[in-house]
Amino acid sequence: MTQEKMIDFALSKIGRAAYSMAYPARLGPNFYDCSSFVYYALIAGGYLAKGTAIGNTESLYRLNGTVLKEIYSYKEVRRGDIFIRGIEGKSAGAAGHTGIFLEKDKIIHCSYRANGVTITDMERGLAYILDRQRSNRERYFRPQAANKNLSQMIIDKVGMVVIRVATNVRTAPNLSAPIVACYYPGQIVYYDKLVETPTHLWASYIGSQSGQRRYLAIREKGV
Incomplete structure (x- = not known):
């Protein structure tokens, strides 16, 4: 094992x-x-x-x-x-x-x-x-065993993103990860990391209420 x-x-x-x-x-x-x-x-x-x-x-x-x-x-x-x-x-x-x-x-x-x-x-x-x-x-x-399909690059970068379409907030940079919140058009999200996976670029931050790291997909790769 x-x-x-x-x-x-x-x-x-x-x-x-x-x-x-x-x-x-x-x-x-x-x-x-x-x-x-x-x-x-x-x-x-x-x-x-x-x-x-x-x-x-x-x-x-x-x-x-x-x-x-x-x-x-x-x-x-x-x-x-x-x-x-x-x-x-x-x-x-x-x-x-x-x-x-x-x-x-x-x-x-x-x-x-x-x-x-x-x-x-x-x-x-x-x-x-x-x-x-x-x-x-x-x-x-x-x-847990790493999922090779979810290999990622983590970039320390402080910034903000303006939400253009309704975007789910997840517990991991993975579209199958649990959804814990949602941002709607016009809302602003401040992040302290960017996470690049094979399919998406994710903004990541620590939730003010939960104290947990959260992720939202801000761009599909190749888009």
Whole structure:
């Protein structure tokens, strides 16, 4: 199972890798930080391709809707899921943390406090790391096999678009993703990212009420 390959990689680093945020030390195999550790685990599991750029908690958030599927309740968390601590857009560096669930109330992560990869459960201070309640500061994601037909390029760009025709707002840059709202002609949408897929160009932003990243198709490719 892809999930078990990811977890096998994570477990193999216990006692064998120390903590460092410095570059290039954080790229392993002797040192990782929390996010590089999760990136390499996702690669080991086949969720990300070998050679994928190793990012941070912010770039992990941007995988939502493709490699990661958001889980909206701690009750739904299961083995192989990933947590991210820190507000999206403000979680870089020491402001964020991430790791992998071995089961509910039991995680494996690379931490400064433990100076390396460690397993943490309720008896070993999990309540110090996680609230175990979803919020804009603590979110949960389930890795999923990437859909090669939905490969995408994410461009950091601030801008605005004037809606010309009624346009659905979705949870992912995918026409089959759930619709959560709709914009109508004349309305203005401000975005902080553009996402290019094989079929559409999408504007993306964080919803003011939901706190979640949203997407709307603003142009068909080739149009």
